[in-house]
Amino acid sequence: MLPTITKRAFRPFSMPNFFDDDFFPVLTSRTSSMPSVNIREDDKFYTLELAVPGIDKKDLKIDINEDVLTISSETKNESEENRDGYKRKEFSFTSFCRSFYIPENVNKEKIEASYKDGILAVDLPKEEEEKHKITRQIKIS
Numbered sequence: 409m410l411p412t413i414t415k416r417a418f419r420p421f422s423m424p425n426f427f428d429d430d431f432f433p434v435l436t437s438r439t440s441s442m443p444s445v446n447i448r449e450d451d452k453f454y455t456l457e458l459a460v461p462g463i464d465k466k467d468l469k470i471d472i473n474e475d476v477l478t479i480s481s482e483t484k485n486e487s488e489e490n491r492d493g494y495k496r497k498e499f500s501f502t503s504f505c506r507s508f509y510i511p512e513n514v515n516k517e518k519i520e521a522s523y524k525d526g527i528l529a530v531d532l533p534k535e536e537e538e539k540h541k542i543t544r545q546i547k548i549s
Contacts, residue, residue, distance in 0.1 A: 442504055445483040454514065454532040461526030468528060470521055
């Protein structure tokens with residue numbers, strides 16, 4: 409499997425669920441800054457599926473550094489309105505960064521990604537094992 413680094417929440421209060429609920433979900437939503445990920449494995453691939461709805465494909469970045477695959481995004485939005493003697497300017501900035509260790513049996517040269525309907529899929533192909541492995545038992549004399 410592909411290990412990922414996770415962050416654990418510090419909860420010093422003993423009252424369950426009271427402090428877990430978000431009063432302002434738009435500002436404090438745990439899913440807004442860190443996309444959910446599914447990791448699947450079959451005989452030929454590891455597949456990462458990240459839920460990134462509303463993010464344009466051009467704002468997504470995938471990097472490999474040594475044995476670490478990093479998926480990130482930064483989005484900046486600004487709007488300005490001048491009307492009837494007042495001026496209003498708003499801006500927002502969203503970003504995320506997720507990193508995964510790449511197993512030794514992955515062919516890094518053939519990693520591919522696709523984006524459809526808010527889901528980023530990254531396929532990590534496994535290297536083919538040697539097909540003619542010789543197995544035998546050796547007698548000790």
